[in-house]
Amino acid sequence: MAASPSKVIAFPQAVDLVEVAYQALERQGFTRRSGQEDLSRKIHKALLANYPLCAEAATGTGKTFAYLIGGILAQEQNGLPLVVSTATVALQEQIFYRDLPTLAQAGLIAPDSFALSKGRNRYFCVNMAREAVEGIQVTRLQPSLFGGFEDEAQATSFFSRQMWQSWTSGEWNGDRDSWPGLLHEKAWAQVRSERETCAGNACPDFHECPFYRDRLRFSRARILVANHSLVLADLALRAQGRDPLFPYGSYQLLVDEAHHLPEIVRQGGEAAFPVRTAQELLGKLGLWLNACQQAGKSTKTLPDLLEAARKALLPLRTLAEGLLLLQEGDWFRFTHGKLDSNWSTPCRQASGDFQALAEALQDYARKLRYQKDGTVPLLLERAREFLEPIENMATGLVRFAERDPGFLEGARWVESQNGDLRLRYAPLQGKDLLTHWLWSSEIRPILVSATLKSLGTFDAFQEEAGLPPNTQFHTVPPVLPYQNSVLHCPPLDFWPTHPHYPQHLARALQRCLNPEEGTLILFNSRQDMLRTIGLLPLALRERCLIQGQNATHALIEQHRQIIAAGKGSILVGLQSFSEGLDLPGDLCTHVVLTRLPFGVPGTPLEEARKEKIGSEWFRKGVLPTTARALVQMAGRLVRRTTDRGRITCLDARLRESSYGPDLMRGMPDFRLDFSPLPGTDAIL
């Protein structure tokens, strides 16, 4: 953590607070950027008046300091804690380890006023660990009952004990991320904190608990750095009237990388029920209940509930198998997401039975863990195999069966996957859940991103996120000189639908790549990536560092070293490389877009969206998302004011299709070049 200032500035009233804050930062050698101060003022005002603000601030505009300053000044006046949410760990860490300490050094916040929020599963559970370690010494129950785990169990025991010893000696603070060296995942699964088995303040180790210790710290922190998933979990708990994740009555919310929010919340609403896996799991649960009975821990209700769930699954399996037998493909989708009468009754029955079983099982596990004898730890260890999966299955079935009022509209389908039959539910958009969780609360967030607009307007984001009518919008003018770089759209005589697409693409790549420079090639599918790179001549292939060959950070480091040594290097990756990858200067002077970033067509979810939106589906449902993803991809080229280079688009649809001009207009202000690739008029 950075050195602390002598004292925190006392902000005087009736002066320009934003100006005072920027002057304090400038005394630390910071340079104010164009548009940055204006964004701070708009955020400050929106937070004080409590209305939502959407702000697009391109790379280089200094948006992080802009919103942090706006947020801390509003906090100074309204006293509400500030939660800053990001989509990526990289940005979360940048804010926590670099930006907030800088503000502390400038005297704008106290050095101990901010904390980094993590999910419960990243903390050590003292109570479970003690029981696991005690169980290793006193019981011989596991091998006779479950068999076959001897070596793995020994390794797990060893690492669990190691964690316990580090914790009790005070060498380790119980935070997964501060564990020195590699963590043994199975041992961690045995000793981590879990909501299902935590007794909260009824736990004898509550006062030592690292999870609750940090929660207490968060309650004192004035700024909490979190991620979108944690914020959404907190908002969902608040909407349900349950104990929230963040220990605040209310808070101010700053959401960076906000373009991800609707999709993250939509994905969070997805649920699945694997029929055959559920049947197998119920079989194992039966064995476990027998083991509990043999150990004298019998339960009256669970065997009956288990039997009811087993019976309720049989008609679902018969229905799913019958349905898929009549299908040509691997899935069957229910029209408008509505179950027909054949399905509705058995699904409702099974979901009720599964829910009752999941609740009784959790109740039983909680009671079991406070019975002190040698058999309990291993019984509980095995229970962890059932508790979470059965709870998830119950949730999946309730959503599929149209029993959860928050998840009625959506896509519902049955699919055959990896030998299982799965009943699937997926919300069509994030906006219904955001309305339910966020817009119905008193929190009015600031939503910021480098790419909130698509096709030049906020319309698509407004629709995806279900923004309330009083939302204000703001765009910070770009500061990077995109005009110094070129977007090259050469004539090509193949589209990605061509039967020999990889061969054509490989030839086009061969013509446009310069092996002596820093290049980034972006693909949409792993299959296309591997096939196409495999077709390149050896001299080019040898320059390629392909995503998946090594950890991403190791690949990028290798790329940096090669470029620093004055040679050329070609990074090759999928869409995850098109966001957050910062390759300034010589690290990237050429970006190649192999294919426009359309989503996967023909999935049950896309078909359901098409059904819902109708004839406007492509223009309203597909094009805006593609336009935003394209800007992200192109954004890898210019990261600093001195950067310049070229983007080559090897998807002919950008220059030839009816929607191509719309996509081009939505991109940064690059100079356009429609000339042929070097050495040819067109690729044949």
Ligand code: SF4
């Ligand atoms: S309070 Fe919960 S998480 Fe903490 S030690 Fe006890 S059981 Fe584990």
